[in-house]
Amino acid sequence: MDRIGLRERKKQKTRLALIDAALDLFAAQGYEATTVDQIAAAVEVSPRTFFRYFATKEDVALSLPLDGLETLLAELAARPAQEPPFTALGHALRAMVTMLEEGDLADRTRFLKAHEVIDDTPALFAGSVRRMVDSERRLVAEIARREGAEPDDLLSHFVVALFTTVTRIGFEHCGPAGVHDLTALAERLEATLTLAERSLCPGWDRAR
């Protein structure tokens, strides 16, 4: 049974409720048109409490992708050390998607809803790019550690930046319809990853 108490369960519940309410409101009436007060009211929580769960208004939409980074880092740490860095990153990403595909239905729909809202709200898309910059630092640190390089190693930075770029392109919408299910998203990610791998010389991501 769960070791966590009622308190913690309640917190996670309101957290998800805030995310769901926010995503629905964003989708229905637009991001900038909805106020934090509205989101808080929908969950019957004070606006002050909202900011105890999310530092900014955009965080409520970006928290899910941000969680993705944590699992990506975890998957990356699990990859064998002899694997070249870009390959390891690619496999970690694939594992992350698989994890999501095998997970809860509610989680999947929430993730897709978040992705959709982010994708056609410039401000949120900008915010997600912002977060990518932050997460790049952590990924660079991990890759440099794996490769035994200095923390500010240029090649490690290049590898990670290229990877996040490819991932970003993969997440962006293709065509007017957009991507509305996980398999299509996975295929799109696969396409960009293979495009990148085909474009690069063998052994490019390792110091010689």
Add this chain to the structure above:
Amino acid sequence: MDRIGLRERKKQKTRLALIDAALDLFAAQGYEATTVDQIAAAVEVSPRTFFRYFATKEDVALSLPLDGLETLLAELAARPAQEPPFTALGHALRAMVTMLEEGDLADRTRFLKAHEVIDDTPALFAGSVRRMVDSERRLVAEIARREGAEPDDLLSHFVVALFTTVTRIGFEHCGPAGVHDLTALAERLEATLTLAERSLCPGWDRAR
């Protein structure tokens, strides 16, 4: 002689004055610690006027790099059509730096000051990356046009994204000292460009 009138000259003057005052204040007391009111007061202008020149507070620091994009696009348009896209982008970037090196001393110092402030202010750095992603759309459109591809062509998008990534890494600080002069910056950009070119298969950026 100048064809522009007194009115336009005054505007450009206050615009530069706002940028200079803002950069100095940001450098002295930090970005978030300085208010728009302070910047406006330093130039003896109403806060409302500030927002007539710059849409947001971060714009005042990012407007210079943003101007760079325009010249980059202009240089790109001047590159011969038979040149492969990534090569053309690289040469356009080099031309841009050369242009800056041959320009006014005041412009150079201002550019470097802006670069320095952006580089060690996370919020501004994130903002500059966000702008780069925005400008990607225009670059993709131009590259796709050059190559005779559809506007949402994946390869064109990949080429441009890779280019902006390389450029971004080039602009980032190396080591604790940072980059304080244009030649060092140019060298750093050259290093990342050659790293990228060495990593990629010949002909990767053209549809086969």
Add this chain to the structure above:
DNA sequence: TAATTTATGGCAGTCGCTGACATGTGACAA
């Protein structure tokens, strides 16, 4: 049940940013 921790609500206030209206200053023609 009592004591302690911790989540929440309410409130006042700062700051980024905007719309509307009034005023002043350059541009241009008579």
Add this chain to the structure above:
DNA sequence: TTGTCACATGTCAGCGACTGCCATAAATTA
């Protein structure tokens, strides 16, 4: 030169995001 017009600026009122502070209510632990 003068009068008219366009436009840059100042003022003010206001919204919404976000924060610090203190009181209160709920859950945890003894």
